[in-house]
Amino acid sequence: MELPKLEHLRHQTQIAGHISGRDVPKRAGSALLMVAVCQIAGFEWEGLVLGCSVMALEVLAYPLNKRASNFERPLTKRMVIAVFLVNWTAMFPFLGFGVTLAHSDILPFVLAGFVWAFGISIHISNTFGLLPIYNWSQIIPAFTTKFVMLWHASQNPAFTTAPLFWLLTSVVVVVYFANTFDTMNLQKDTHKALEQARNVANARLADLERLSRCDGLTGLLNRRAFDEVVQSMMNQHGNRNGVTVFSIDLDGFKPINDSYGHVAGDSVLGAVADRLTMLAQRGDHVARTGGDEFSLLTGAITTETKAREFAQNMIAALTQEIPFEQKQLRIGVSIGIARQGPGAQTPPELLSGADQAMYRAKQDDDNKIKVYDKAAFPVRATLEDRQMLLDAMLEAQIIPYYQPKVNINTGETVGFEALSRWKHPTRGLLPPSQFLPMMNELGLQGAFMTHTAAKVMEDLALFVEDGLDPGQISINMSEVALATLVGRKELFAVIDKYPDLRPFLTFEITEDIFIARSSEIIRRSIEMFRESGVRISLDDFGTGYASLQHLKELAFDELKLDTGFVRDLGVDPASEVLTASLVTIACGLGVELIAEGVETQTQRDMLANMGYKYVQGYLYGGAMAFDDAYLRLFKEGRALQSNARRQQRVAV
Secondary structure, three states, X not given: XXXXXXXXXXXXXXXXXXXXXXXXXXXXHHHHHHHHHHHHHOOHHHHHXXXXXXXXXXXXXXXXXXXXXXXXXXXXXXXHHHHHHHHHHOHHHHHHHHHHHHOOOOHHHHHHHXXXXXXXXXXXXXXHOOOHHHHHHHHHHHHHHHHHHHHHHHHOHHHOOOHHHHHHHHHHHHHHHHHHHHHHHHHHHHHHHHHHHHHHHHHHXXXXXHHHHEOOOOOOEOHHHHHHHHHHHHHHOOOOOOOEEEEEEEEOHHHHHHHHOHHHHHHHHHHHHHHHHHHOOOOXXXXXXXXOEEEEEEOOOOOHHHHHHHHHHHHHXXXXXXXXXXXXEOOEEEEEEEEOEOOEOOHHHHHHHHHHHHXXXXXXXXXXXXXXXXXXXXXXXXXXXHHHHHHHHHOOOEEEEEEEEEEOOOOOEEEEEEEEEEEEOOOEEEOHHHOHHHHHHOOOHHHHHHHHHHHHHHHHHHHHHOOEXXXXXXXXXXXXXXXXXXXXXXXXXXXXXXXXHHHHEEEEEEHHHHHOOOHHXXXXXXXXXXXXXXXXXXXXXXXXXXXXXXHHHOOOOEEEEOHHHHHOOOOOHHHHHHHHHHHHHHHHHOOEEEEOOOOOHHHHHHHHHHOOOEEEOOOOOOOEOHHHHHHHHHHOOOEOXXXXXXXXXXXX
């Protein structure tokens, strides 16, 4: 027998063995029933012999069928033949019951024999219809038996009738036989159609699974799938060299995306994905884990030195020019590396370590490759830290302090910038650098922004209620407050409580928030706040790649010159030229211009000579508590009217 046919027979035999082993109780019970019928019909010995034959064959077939139904163990050729023969032979004693009853002179017993024989045919076609070898090897003897039974019945004197009638009965049996064959063929077609539909459905499910695990733009793994692969490979390499994760962030991607559009950004992402895939070795996994963040997982790197060398190769490949519409685009790369080991023993620790190293690399202009070291890196914020920050805001431990903005010619306070401080119960007064990074890491930017705005509005209401003119009080806006509908709604809910105080309120916005994909939402949010009466200030002006473009696209009320320009006055001629030129720009646009970071008299004098009217910095005072700001305004005569409450506060 040819090998494919043998394999086909082996496969059918294992299925037939499973079915036959399953149906033993049913066959044994029906055989006992037919033995009893034969006893009643007067065929005691015949029924007993057939019943014993059935039981003997069942005992013989049981271990063979049990062995055949074990799909994990392939059958030998000899075992296949043995299972086939025992199941084929076991059919004949059952057919023998029908033949025996067909010899009866009593019509009900003859009919019982025929019903039994037809039942066997139905059982065969239904059970083995999809197993051609077993089906045809049994269905043909079963139908042949019916014609034998018809012959015996026609020869019985008890049923003497015209031969034509027996011929007609035979024709009906032939029709039934043909219909059975046709039904089995249709059953095969139905099975094929169902199998095809099942394959199509499975293929679609596989596509959906692939799409759910892959990034739609680059085709790389997404974050969820990458995390699963990290888990799997860490378990696989747990007792060997471990795995290494590279967290890769693209520096300068957002300016490209904003300047040339999302098509250019997508082109850059696609090129980076292709280059990383080419760098990856067999068994490595590459993923796009964020907007412009990628990750690579490998089990082939065994030392930190090799990891650094591989990262250098990444930087060399990814920083090559990327062609786009007759342009050559360039990006920078920051890479964080984390290796499986004592400091990163679980997938979350490994992934978090790589991310921490990458963020540190982004902050270092001289070294764009950082390796995670648990002992050297700060401890990550926990859920307990999150609750502590929420409690601190709820208990008004985190409150705004106010740094004055002054008229450079008169020294008069014209407003304040709200800068948060934490009055920690055990650590004293903490600056923003001690808690803002933790706020961002724990996703509390929105809650912090809303809290800060609410406290500022409360203080502003006290200023005005007591008849003091605080000028413009500015609040630094976070991206989450402007780039999300929820953030914008919550911020509007705060300022809507004080509709008369909007003329005193300024929102300071750094231009880097425009570089995100949500820049259109941010622009719309700014327009809505400005239309409601809130002034808008562009903070750190002059440091971004597209400051002038933003001035062209969106109206501002104020520009704040970055401290870097002020710091270099008298040192860097270029800073002096740029600082002076901004006065002309501000005048032309009809906006106010404030210089930040004024710390020396020399800086103050140079800015005054250039035409600056408003300044801010330690030369005029640092951030102060509300009561100190209140007293400063009162002493300067910024009181709009006198009342007992104001005098009481000053006396205190």
